[in-house]
Amino acid sequence: MSGLDCIWLLENHNKNLDILEKQLSNIYTSLGLKELDMKNGNLKSKYHDLEKKIKKNKVKINKYESLLNQYNYTIKEIEKDLYNGDIKDLKQLEHLNEEKEKALDTINNLELDIIFMLEKEENAIRELKYIDKKLNETDFELKEMAEELEFRKKHLSTNIEKELDAIKKLEKNINTEALAKYNHIRKTKITAIVPIKDSICTGCNMRIPTYLLKPIKEKKELIYCENCGRILYHVNDPELSLI
Numbered sequence: 001m002s003g004l005d006c007i008w009l010l011e012n013h014n015k016n017l018d019i020l021e022k023q024l025s026n027i028y029t030s031l032g033l034k035e036l037d038m039k040n041g042n043l044k045s046k047y048h049d050l051e052k053k054i055k056k057n058k059v060k061i062n063k064y065e066s067l068l069n070q071y072n073y074t075i076k077e078i079e080k081d082l083y084n085g086d087i088k089d090l091k092q093l094e095h096l097n098e099e100k101e102k103a104l105d106t107i108n109n110l111e112l113d114i115i116f117m118l119e120k121e122e123n124a125i126r127e128l129k130y131i132d133k134k135l136n137e138t139d140f141e142l143k144e145m146a147e148e149l150e151f152r153k154k155h156l157s158t159n160i161e162k163e164l165d166a167i168k169k170l171e172k173n174i175n176t177e178a179l180a181k182y183n184h185i186r187k188t189k190i191t192a193i194v195p196i197k198d199s200i201c202t203g204c205n206m207r208i209p210t211y212l213l214k215p216i217k218e219k220k221e222l223i224y225c226e227n228c229g230r231i232l233y234h235v236n237d238p239e240l241s242l243i
Contacts, residue, residue: 204228
């Protein structure tokens with residue numbers, strides 16, 4: 001195998017390595033793990049917010065129930081004064097009746113508020129149960145996805161190691177100067193060596209001068225495209241076709 005054939009194979013392994021490394025770096029996104037993780041985080045945030053609201057609502061209900069008890073006690077005391085016969089003054093009796101009516105209105109309002117808050121609490125608890133169910137589902141999905149992530153990472157890492165080993169072996173069969181030229185072109189062009197097809201450089205689609213076709217096929221030296229500067233390669237062996 002000529003040095004040029006080694007460069008050709010090296011290009012293929014470098015391309016495979018680029019693909020595998022890109023897949024590895026994008027694996028978190030490609031699996032949808034990021035979106036699911038965000039969804040899980042949002043659900044947890046909603047869950048904690050609802051817990052706080054329910055707790056705050058309970059404190060308010062307890063406060064209103066305490067006030068309700070106080071007003072019920074007040075009414076009982078007013079009724080004692082009204083009906084025990086000790087108070088004869090009409091104005092004082094009228095005042096007590098007014099106080100009773102005010103207390104009854106307040107009790108009615110407190111009871112309505114408590115009913116509203118209890119309904120609010122019931123709805124929040126229902127929503128909390130729904131979110132808890134969804135959290136269990138996403139936690140299960142995350143666990144499965146994490147296992148899939150580790151499996152794929154291991155698989156990709158193994159293939160990356162294989163490509164790196166193949167690259168090292170090929171680089172040993174390429175002379176230092178040719179390897180340096182190849183790496184320099186690859187840094188600027190990404191693809192450093194391209195096949196010719198019908199006397200056309202497949203890197204830039206420019207026609208190759210006739211006088212270059214013979215040395216390209218002989219593979220005795222590196223021939224560069226006069227337009228794009230890439231190394232030109234003639235594929236004459238099926239085993240050396242692009243992987």
